[in-house]
Structure formats: C-alpha cells, structure tokens
Amino acid sequence: MALKTVIVDAEKCSGCRSCETYCSLKHEWVCNPSRGRIHVVKWEQEGIFVPINCMRCETPACEMVCPKGATYRNHLTGAMEVDANRCIGCLSCVFACPFGATFVDGETGRVMKCDLCDGDPTCVKVCPTGALTCEEISRETYHKLVKNAERMPSLVKQAMGEE
C-alpha cells in the first residue's frame, strides 16, 4: 500500500481551529486546542491562516537529536512517533524541528507529535475547506509536478516576449 500523509494547503484554511480541537479530543480526551498536534497560525486581520503539522521529513531532525532514541518512524504509517517510555523530556526534538511542528503538552511536559491517527487522521475528517487532505505521497508529488509543468509553456512564451 502506498504511503499516505497529511497535505496542508494554507490558502484554503479558514482558521476555524477544528483540526486542533478535534485532535486534542482524539488524543488527550479533552477539548483544548493548545494540546493539539497540529496548530494554526493566524493573521486574522489579513485573512491568512497557516496550519502547521509534522512534515515527516526524510532526514528528521527530531529523530537525529534525540539522545535516547525515543523518536522513531512508524513504518506502517510514515509518522514520526515518540516512545514515551524512552523519552526523558529534554525537548531537544522540539527545539530542533525546523517547522515548530513538534509540540509540548503544557500540562504534562510530554512531547506531542502527530501520529497520523494510525493512517486515518481526525483533523482531515473535520477540515471543512480542504486545507488538510490525506494523500498518497507519490500521487501528490505527481500532481505537483504536473501543476508545475503546466506553468512552463506560458513562462517560455513570456520569456520570448510573446505574451
């Protein structure tokens, strides 16, 4: 089975925070967006909202800096997860993440990482705008490639002064 991941399209996000809140309900059994494993950064006067979620990097900084080897990839889902028994709470992974997408639970001090809900992400189920989707990685990169290629003919024409 091809690997799926959460794809963020910030342009579509309406900033409703459903993803954060339902995530906290799913993982912590409480409604508390500050304990979600996804976070929406908002510029409400500009209408710009950016959901931040684990990028599941190929060479994950969170995994590399962990002194106890507590951060590992779940090869069934592709998610980067944290083994709570090994984690000593040093927060190295939190500070090393270049996206700010590794979170700390303010109540327990634990590290919180998106586990993709075992391949069926709750945030995607409730995202009303399509800002969050769960896609096959190979298919998504192919779409990107086509979308990018489609721009080429007009750019070439522009460069040649035809448009």
Place this chain on the structure above:
Amino acid sequence: MYGWVGTIVNVDLSTGQVTTEPTEPYVDQYLGGRGLGVRLIYDAWETGSDPLGPGNPLIFNTGPLSGTALAGSGRVDVTAVSPMSNLRAKSNFGAYWGPELKFAGFDHLVIRGRADKPVYLYITDGHVEIRDAGDIWGKDTFETQKMIQSELGDPEIKVVCIGPAGEKQVKYACLITETGDAAGRTGMGAVMGSKNLKAVAVRGSGGIRVAKPREFLDLSIRINNEIREHPAYQELSQWGVARGVHMMYQMGFFPVGYFEDVCWEDILEKYAGPKYVEDHQLKNTGCFCCPNRCMNFLSVPGIGKGVTSCEPFSGFTGAVWNLDMDTFWEATLMVNKLGIDCTETSATLGLLMELYHHGIITEKETDGIPMERGSKEAILGIIRKIGEREGVGDLLAQGQMAFAESIGPEAVEKVDLVKGLAPHAYEFRSFKGTGLMQAVGHRGDPLPLRGSLLEVDWHHANDWFQQVAGEQFGEPEAAIPTSYKGKARSAVISEHMERVADNLGVCKWLYGLFIYNDVNMITDVFNTVTGKDWDIVRMMAASERIRNLERMFDVRQGLRRKDDSLPKKFFEEPLQKGPYAGEILDRDKFEAMKDEYYEIRGWDKETGVPTKEKLTELGLEDVTA
C-alpha cells in the same frame, strides 16, 4: 465539572477587586450562556441605577458547549442593561474569544464598577489583571487588538474591544472582536466605555473536560460531516448571505429605505453583492470549530480588508437606497472600526434620508450634508460624525428619537422604534408571525427564530413547509406569511428553541438551519459533553424558565403589554408594491395574536406580566416585579 469549566469571575473596576464563585449551583435551573447570564443580571441589578453608571454590570456568558470540538461552538452572550431601552440588553458574538475565555478558566465574566482611568483586562489561566489602556484609548477596534497583542507579546491573544464610539458612549456602540464579529445590538459598547474599559484580552491553555469523550468524538465528527452535506452549507460556505439578500428583496421580506416600501426596482435589477464578493473575496471565514464559515472575508484595494455577514449587506444597500458596493464596504469597515452597531446606524441613516426626502429637514440640520437617498457623502459622512460624536453626530449618538425630538413633532411621527431599538429590517406588514415575534420578543428578535424562517422558507415549497409547520407548531398556516393563524404558538416554541442554542453557547443560525432536523441531537450532544441526562422536554422547560425570567426583569423595569408593539406605520400604511402589495397589519387581529401568545405563555392578558402560578410552576417563586 464537564462542559462547564466551573467558575464565574467577578471584577470590580472601582476597587480592583477580583472574586470568583462556582458555576455549578446555577446550571440545573439556568444551564449557562444566555440563561445563566439572565439570572446573574437579575440578581446584580439594582432598580433605578444608571445604565451608563458604575452600577450596570456588563456580563459575558459562555455555555457548556462553548469551546468544545463541535460545529458552531464559538458563541458568547453579552448582557447588561441597555442604555437605549433601560431594559435587559442582549447581544451575542462569535469568532474565537468565548472559547478562549473558557480555556482561561471561566464560564462567565461579570464586570462591575468604573475604572478611574482607561484600562483593559488581561485574563489568563485563572488570573485577571487590570492594565493601563492610556495609549490604546482613542484607537480603532483593529488597531486596539493589534496593540494589545503586541504589548503582551502574544499574537494568539483574543481581544474583544470598543472603538472610539464606545469610548464616547454612543448609545448604540458595539463590541468588536477580530475584523467584524460584533456584539452589535443594545449598546454594549457604550456600557463598556462608561466603565473606562477599552478591551478584554484573554488567553488560556486549559481545556474543557468531556464526560464521554469517545462518544463525543464520534458524534461531533458526524455532525461536522452532516452539516457539510447540507444544501444550505454549499451556499453559505461559498457565498455567505451575499446571494440570499437579493432573494429577500425579491420576496418582499426586506424593506427598502426606512420601511418605506418593498421591492425597489433598482435593487432587484442592479444588486451587485454577489459580484462584489466574487471580485474581492479572499475566502470565507467563520467561528471556532465551525465548518460553515458564513462570513465573507473581503479585500478591496484602497478600502481595506475584513469580514462581513448578514446585516451590512442590506443595511448599507437597500436600507439606505445605495447600489454602490464600494460605499457598502467602506461603510461596513467604518462601523466595525469605530465600533457602532450596523443595524441601528443604517436605520438612523434611513430616518435622516426619509426626513430629508419629505422636506422635514434640510442639510442645515445635518451639518451641511444633504441627506439624499443613496448618497455616498451622506452615508459615510454621517457614520463618521456619529462615531466621533462630532456636530450633528453628537445628537444622533443619543438615538433616533433624540434627534427627531430636536426637529419637532413631524419628525417624531416618522421614527420607527420597538422597545427603544430600530426593529430588525423585515417587512412586518406581510410577514405576520415575524411581526408578532418582533413585537413581543425580548429585545425583539424575529430572526433567526424558526417560526420566522419558516415564513421565508415557505416561498420555496408551499405545501412542504405547511406540512412542516403542522408537525412542528400544530398549525399548517403558521408557515404562510400573511396568515394570523398559529403564529402565537410558533412564536413561543421558536423562542424556546432559540434559547436552547443561546444557553448552551452554540450558534443559533447553525442549529436553526441544520441540527434541529433531529430533535434529540442537541440533548445527545449536551449529555455526552456534560454527563447529565436531560431530555428535550427538560431542555425546552429551561428555555421557558429563562424566557419568563427575562420578562420579569423587564417588567421590573416597567415593561408592560403596551410596549409589545410595532410602529404605527405597519398598521396604517399598506404596502404599495411587490408580491404583497396591499398588505397591512390589522390592529385587531394583531392584538388577538398577542392575546393568544400571552395565554399560551401563562401571562396576564391585560398587563403582559407572567402570572404568579406560571412563575411558581417554573421554580421562579422568588422572582417578583
């Protein structure tokens, strides 16, 4: 507690004292949100106090479902005594502030007294700080929010604030959060301004505990998905109400001008709301956890960015004879930044245009601005003057009647108010049930009352909605706008339904449109979140208790049956045009609807006061006029 976070916080701005009390003792009788707020103000208000004095408590009320992972859970109710009517005020706003108040640890916030200099409140995780607002005083609502976030170093702080209009105590000043979510009506901004309180900033890291989290997760995902499959969702999430407004003009539900008539030919032909949205919309946005995003976020070069929804689309178009959408947008941003209620402002403009049109005033009475119908200069010039209380704006800031009285009896004759406020701009001559709900309603709230929506829906499928009315309100004719039959019961049930949403802290638009298709949905959600075991009968009974307590508050303030009325225009001047040409409210039949309403309510027909028996039945023995 589950659902509720369990604490009511009281802040006295005169002494700086902060105290708390538990929410729990109130909830079995008054639930939360609007209902619990009514009890708080009933107990706190001393008869004879000045609405713009330190004795008027300003109360913010979230409900047990506010801030939960549930569609539409972003609402907050605001109450105080209205400086416009001297009756209980009720306003409600959405966006993200209310949930944040709960995350910070409080269900209700009661603000009393008056600070001796401008201040704002910063509430975070169980802590309340009164901070100096000297630098922020005078700033508009957009700047205020940014300055506070910047001063406190946290862009995720949620702020509800007043603009210059609230500081200057324009009687219909409002509260604003984000770019256009307003506690618009009944002058809450004036009350906040009278306390020298510029803003309330909140930030919380706490959560809302849920009694049955696994069940709630399944249920709330299902609700989210059901809403997104609903046809109304397709329209609202793309267009907001921009396209619906035109339909309202077509069916003669929205009046044109100052209730002068309906179906202005020009607006039917040239209404450019949808085009404007198409050209300038960045996206649609909404409130906390809401899939429905019914607000249009517009960005217009040279004018600015922000959100708008229902009222401005008609208030700054048809109500002021305007077809220029740039003027609409400039006016909308201006009232939001100054912090004035759009509904009352557009009615005030409408009155001035009517008086000018009939030669009762000239430009001399309006600082040299000719109040031509639809004039951009008139619309924008007067809004600015009201917000700044400059020139004639100082008088207009005291209300339509204050201005009319300065002109004379001919002008006073023209003023259309219900209980001190501009009535909602709906055409009551043809929509009889909507008229009844406006007249008897607390504050006057015909929409989104289910019974009023039904009179609108009826146009789409007469037979179907008559059948619905038969099932829901016991009388098929309750759906037919021009019929007087079944309207009283429809009003009573609708008022109770509306309070269910308001008490729980959820959006009544969303629940009126979508969720009540399944009558048990709301109690399923409530029970799953709170761990209680209520049925719909008990839920509606709480609404009835709250409706009666609201009434008793106003009775204590002097309200009686005669105040449950509409401007005489609706009884004397028949509609000239439109699908309902010739319609008028028949005074006797209107009074008969009221009789029926009081009878169902168990209120005295002569006075409109709830009877002792009714109050006892509802557990309100301690409540007296």
